[in-house]
Amino acid sequence: MREVAILGVGLNKKWGELWDKSLRQIFVEAALAALDDAGVDKLDSMYIGSMSSGLFVGQEHISSLLADYLGHTPIPATRIETACASGGAAVRLGFIEVASGMSDVVLVGGVEKMTDVTGSEATYALGTAADQEYEGYHGLTFPGLYALIARAHMEKYGTTREQLALVAVKNHRHGAMNPVAQFPFEITVEGVLNSVLVADPLRILDCSPITDGAAAAILCPVEMARSLGKPVVKIIGSGQATDSIALAQRKDITWLEATYQAAKQAYQMADKTPADIDVLEVHDCFTIAEICVLEALGMVDKGEGGRATEAGWTSLEGKMPVNPSGGLKAKGHPVGATGVAQIVEIVRQLRGEAGQRQVKGARLGLTQNMGGTGGSSVVHILARED
Amino acid sequence: MPTPAKYWREIPQRYRLEAAKCQACGQVYFPPRQVCALCGSRKFSPTRLAERGKLLTYTIIRVPPHQFTDLAPYAVGIAELEDGVRLTSQIVDCSFDELRVGLPVKLEFRKIYEEGQAGIICYGYKFVPE
Numbered sequence: 001m002r003e004v005a006i007l008g009v010g011l012n013k014k015w016g017e018l019w020d021k022s023l024r025q026i027f028v029e030a031a032l033a034a035l036d037d038a039g040v041d042k043l044d045s046m047y048i049g050s051m052s053s054g055l056f057v058g059q060e061h062i063s064s065l066l067a068d069y070l071g072h073t074p075i076p077a078t079r080i081e082t083a084c085a086s087g088g089a090a091v092r093l094g095f096i097e098v099a100s101g102m103s104d105v106v107l108v109g110g111v112e113k114m115t116d117v118t119g120s121e122a123t124y125a126l127g128t129a130a131d132q133e134y135e136g137y138h139g140l141t142f143p144g145l146y147a148l149i150a151r152a153h154m155e156k157y158g159t160t161r162e163q164l165a166l167v168a169v170k171n172h173r174h175g176a177m178n179p180v181a182q183f184p185f186e187i188t189v190e191g192v193l194n195s196v197l198v199a200d201p202l203r204i205l206d207c208s209p210i211t212d213g214a215a216a217a218i219l220c221p222v223e224m225a226r227s228l229g230k231p232v233v234k235i236i237g238s239g240q241a242t243d244s245i246a247l248a249q250r251k252d253i254t255w256l257e258a259t260y261q262a263a264k265q266a267y268q269m270a271d272k273t274p275a276d277i278d279v280l281e282v283h284d285c286f287t288i289a290e291i292c293v294l295e296a297l298g299m300v301d302k303g304e305g306g307r308a309t310e311a312g313w314t315s316l317e318g319k320m321p322v323n324p325s326g327g328l329k330a331k332g333h334p335v336g337a338t339g340v341a342q343i344v345e346i347v348r349q350l351r352g353e354a355g356q357r358q359v360k361g362a363r364l365g366l367t368q369n370m371g372g373t374g375g376s377s378v379v380h381i382l383a384r385e386d
Numbered sequence: 387m388p389t390p391a392k393y394w395r396e397i398p399q400r401y402r403l404e405a406a407k408c409q410a411c412g413q414v415y416f417p418p419r420q421v422c423a424l425c426g427s428r429k430f431s432p433t434r435l436a437e438r439g440k441l442l443t444y445t446i447i448r449v450p451p452h453q454f455t456d457l458a459p460y461a462v463g464i465a466e467l468e469d470g471v472r473l474t475s476q477i478v479d480c481s482f483d484e485l486r487v488g489l490p491v492k493l494e495f496r497k498i499y500e501e502g503q504a505g506i507i508c509y510g511y512k513f514v515p516e
Contacts, residue, residue: 120451120452123451124452127451133396134417137498138462138474138510139450139451139457139460139462139476139498139499140447140462140474141447141449141450144462147445148445148462148463148464151443151445155487196448198448199447199448199449200445200448201445202445246474247464248464248472248473248474
C-alpha cells in the first residue's frame with residue numbers, strides 16, 4: 001500500500017442558506033478552491049459524498065454532472081451514500097484508490113443543498129437515514145432519535161442538561177472564529193436552556209442546522225506531495241464500520257459501536273492511541289452525539305463525555321480540543337459535505353493555517369463522521385510530516 | 387406516492403405482531419430476520435411477539451414530519467418486551483408527566499396516520515401504560 005497525502009483542501013466561500021446558488025455551483029467553488037490549494041489541474045478520478053440530492057433538489061447522477069461542471073470529463077466519478085457519513089466514506093474510497101496505486105490524483109468531495117425545500121421536507125429527507133418501516137413509521141425524527149439517546153445517557157450516567165448545552169456553547173465559541181461558519185457567533189448556556197423544545201430533552205440549540213455547503217480535498221501519493229515543497233499532511237489511519245440503523249436493535253442505546261470499531265481500525269493502522277491525538281473534528285449533529293462519540297473514540301471513559309465537556313477538556317485550550325471549526329453545530333451540517341469538511345479543518349490545523357482557532361502545535365488529528373444515529377461511521381487519522 | 391403493497395407486506399408484523407425465533411439459539415427478532423445476528427442460523431419459527439414490556443427511553447416529538455402534523459406533540463419511546471425484543475413506538479393514553487424510564491407498557495392496535503384525505507389509513511401498534 002502506498003502512503004497517501006492530502007495535497008489541497010477547500011470549502012465553498014460561505015456555508016448557510018445559499019438561495020442564489022445551485023448545488024453544482026457550490027460544489028465547483030469548493031473543488032476549485034481545493035485544486036488551487038493543491039496547485040494541480042489534472043485529476044484521475046473523483047468520489048463525491050451526497051446523502052440525498054434526489055430528495056433535496058430532485059437531482060440524482062450528480063457524479064457526472066459535477067465532473068462535467070468542474071471541467072474534468074471524462075474522468076471516472078462516483079457518488080457515495082452512507083447517510084451523513086457519505087463525505088467520510090468518499091474520503092476513504094479516494095484514500096484506498098491512491099494507496100492501491102490505481103490512481104495518483106483523486107478529488108474527494110461532498111455536497112448537500114438542503115435549503116431549497118421546506119423545513120418539514122428536509123426533516124423527512126433526513127429521516128430516511130433512520131429505519132423507515134420501524135422508526136419513521138411511528139413518527140420519529142432525527143432530533144427524536146438523538147433525544148432517545150440523550151434520555152438514556154442521562155438516566156444511565158447522570159449526564160446533565162447543562163452538560164449537553166455546554167457542547168453547543170463550546171462549538172459556537174469556536175465557530176465564531178470561523179468565517180465560513182453558518183452561525184459564527186457565541187451562545188450561552190442560558191440561551192440553549194431557554195430555546196424552543198424540539199424533542200425533549202433536546203432543544204433547537206442542541207441541533208445542528210440545515211445547511212447548503214460543499215467541501216473538497218485532493219489526495220495523492222506522499223512522494224508527489226513532498227516534491228511540491230509544502231507542509232505534507234498524510235492520512236495514516238482509516239476505519240469504517242456499520243451497526244443496526246434502528247436504535248432499538250442495539251444492545252446499548254448509549255453506545256456507538258460502529259464509531260468504536262471504525263476508530264479501532266484507524267488507531268491500529270496509524271499505530272496510535274487516543275492519548276496521541278492533538279485535535280479532533282467529530283460528528284456533533286446533536287449535542288449528545290459529541291458526548292457519545294468522545295466515549296466511543298476512547299478519548300474519555302464510558303459515561304464521562306458530559307463531565308469531560310464541563311471540565312473544559314474539549315475547548316480550544318483544553319487537553320483534547322474538539323471541533324475547532326465550530327463543528328456541525330456552528331459551522332453548519334450540509335450532510336454529504338460534513339465528512340470532507342472535517343478533513344479540510346484538520347489539514348488546516350496541522351499545517352498551522354487555522355488562524356485565531358489554531359490548536360497550538362497540533363501534529364496529529366482525527367476526524368469522525370457518522371450516518372444516522374451511528375449506523376455507519378468513518379474515522380481518519382491525519383499526521384503532519386517533518 | 388407509496389403504494390398499498392408496501393403496507394400489505396407488513397401485515398404479519400404490524401397487524402399480527404409476528405416475530406421470528408431463531409431455531410438454533412432461541413433469539414427472538416422483531417421485525418423478523420432471515421439471518422440470526424447472533425449465531426448466523428437461517429432457520430426461524432414464527433412466534434407471537436410479547437405484548438408487555440418496560441420503557442427504556444422516551445421523548446416527546448414537538449416538531450413532527452408532515453404526516454404527523456395534526457398529532458404533535460406526541461410521545462415516542464423504546465420498550466424492552468418480556469421476550470427480550472426492543473421495539474420503537476408511540477406512547478399514548480397517558481399524560482407527558484407520567485412518562486418515565488421503567489414505565490410498564492402494553493402493545494395495542496391503533497391508527498398511525500392517514501395518507502391525505504383520500505389516501506389509505508395506516509395502522510400499527512402503540513404503547514399504552516399499564
